[in-house]
Amino acid sequence: MRIEFQDIHKYYGRVRANAGISLVLEPGRIYGLLGENGAGKTTLMRMLAGHTQPSRGRILFDGESVGRLSPSRALGMGVGMLYQDPQDFPALTVWENFRLGGRRRDKRNAIQRLQELGDRFHFRLPPEERATELTVGERQQLDLLRLLDLGANVLILDEPTTGISVTQKETLFAAMNQLAKDQGRTIIFVTHKLAEAEELCQEILVLRQGRLAGQLLPPFRSDELVDLMFGSESGAGGEAGPKLQPNKNPFLSLEHAQLVGEKYALSNASLSIRPGEIVGLAGLEGNGQELLLRSLAGLTRVAKGRIIMGGEQLQGLPYVRFRQAGIHFFPAARLEEGLFPDLSLVEHFQLAFPTARGNPVERLSEEGIRRFRIHAQPFASARTLSGGNQQRLLLALIPKQIKLLLLEHPTRGLDQGAGKLVWHHLAERCRQDTSLIFSSADLEEIKTHSHRILVFYNRRLVADRPSQSISVEEMGRLMAGQATAA
Amino acid sequence: MDFLALTLAGILSAGAPIVLATLGETLTERAGVINLSLDGTILLAAMTGFVLALLSGNPWLGLLASTAVGATSAAAVALLGLALARSQLAVGFILTLLCRDLAYFLGHNYARQLGPELPVWSIPGIRDLPFVGPALGYQSPVVYLSLLLTFFLWWWLFSTRAGLELRAVGEQPWAAFTRGIRVQRLRITYTLLGGALVGMAGGAFSLAVKPGWGRPQGAEGAGWIALAIVIFGGWHPLRAALGAYLFAALQVLGIHLQELFPMLPASLFQVAPFPVMILTLLLVNVGTANWFRDLTLRYPGLKKWLNRWQVTAPAALGRDFRPEKEA
Structure with missing residues (x-):
């Protein structure tokens, strides 16, 4: 089926998500839809899937307009969204x-x-299990099979490689190729990862600030794509953090701890951290890294073993004591756990630094807006900020004197520019002898920024190595349980 | 009839309206909607049912009217809480008070009158069974209805496509929406159906279990208990019915114990079922306690047992759903 977008506009209140997008999608091809966060990719796709209606413009299927699209109507036309x-x-x-x-x-x-469908794509899904028991990748496979069963001819995959394993990604890409080449379906692959788009797509569409910035055919050039996505000011690649200073003694240790979370427990975890050290945690979601972070922050229970920091035992003490000891937790769910969605930037600052003197608005402008580059008005509520600005606000709210910073997915959902800014600030913290422990789904990020890497598999810590002695490929294998730790 | 059969008959009868109300609310909450107006709705439905039966001389017409009152009260929740997206909790609370006062006010002239009751059905075959025959074989139709509905709703929720969609809407309305399910329409439908069952519970009180109308009628508090039993029952019809019968059993037992211990104050036995219900709730939810979790780590077998009993509320319970807002 041939799909044509004609001059699509979409407004959410005063925010313009799409502005005059026109393009044609032919069957049997894999399209990459590229753009940074907030470029309007998901909005455009949601209109195709009937989840929301364009403010202006129309979508034609094989040259015909079908009127107002609802999800069931779009599914009926063969459009499925993942x-x-x-x-x-x-x-x-x-x-x-x-x-x-x-x-x-x-x-x-x-x-x-x-x-039957699963066999065709080498997906193995246990039919009687509850979906909570599955990994994100498996749930995605399940959803894909469901859409195929419905006869979807146009498949939209929105950032499908976030949170899935390397093996699952390969399986998914193979399935996408099979669907497009052998079965003539249209596939739209929405992503902000350049390498994946280049690997998979026959055509790449780039959106920037709600407009179609470019439409490219292979061979793709990364620098050209980056230019189109971000404008010309940014460059790709991340810088490594500061070197770890030798001969500093560990200040914090975890001894044979059993950590108990909502759904599972992590047993016999031991670990010690030196000042200024950056430790990256690799593992598929739900394999223990989030439990380690939250236990060290004093947010989940330590059933056995000890957490010792500066000679003091912390396990079993309330969260406030962990904070007093100089531990700060940085959650992945920014709006849910980190910020107060309806409070303004100024109010956040007043809450975080209750004893600060002087005019809070001035302090905010000085600290947040200038140093941390938060692009927002002082009285805007946190809810209205973009993901990158929310993250920078969280960074600006971290107290000055802390010893350990625990971060869940510090750059998740951020585009490259915003991610670089986050790491820039974190590296600065590190130079002041603050230690960092962070989790990430992006193995390259872990490899680039860590001094030491811990890998989790099957709710156990399976490797604890200096970062130069482990490769991204090896991390991937360990995470998937395909190799034993040295 | 011997003592045990009599007790069992009493439990089935006293439990019937609570079972009906509990099933109704379970249905509503499974769709993700909280209807807090149960207590008032039951009273208003009881009054309306009784008065209509009295005027027409037909108790069946009365039961029908009760059901309609329940659905109407639920319609107010649907209109304000769903269509206009006001707080379901606030709407429910106000509705409870309004319905209760309305029932006492409108029913004032019909209090303490003798009116028609639903007939007792005797079921051939069942009534001749040994031991349980006398308890099960001669009962009001509302008792049979409550038993049938329990199993019907169980089957409906877990074995039909419509039941699956109902659970889906209460769990993840957004995901249901993307699959082409009409979330709002289903929610309104099940709110009305659930409300109808709650209304029927009112009729079951005034036309069968505690016949007549007055102030107090005797149905006061039943709605609140039903709301608690829905939670105790883990939003599962069978377990909810079990909880309702447990509460009825405590009430019936209280009457017997009162006869055995005449020196204790009577009010003790009237109040006792309520704290016992709270203790039961604690016991059922033991799985969330830390010491119990540590036990499950040591004895993994417990975990399986726990999983079967662990209850979680429908994830989207009481939350408003607007597809446009999710953007």
């Missing part, structure tokens, strides 16, 4: 998820069909 966070029902079983909203089938029939 979200970055799988849109499924964690409390329901795999086969129930597969059947929901799909064709009328009884249980046996549904399971049979699920396995």
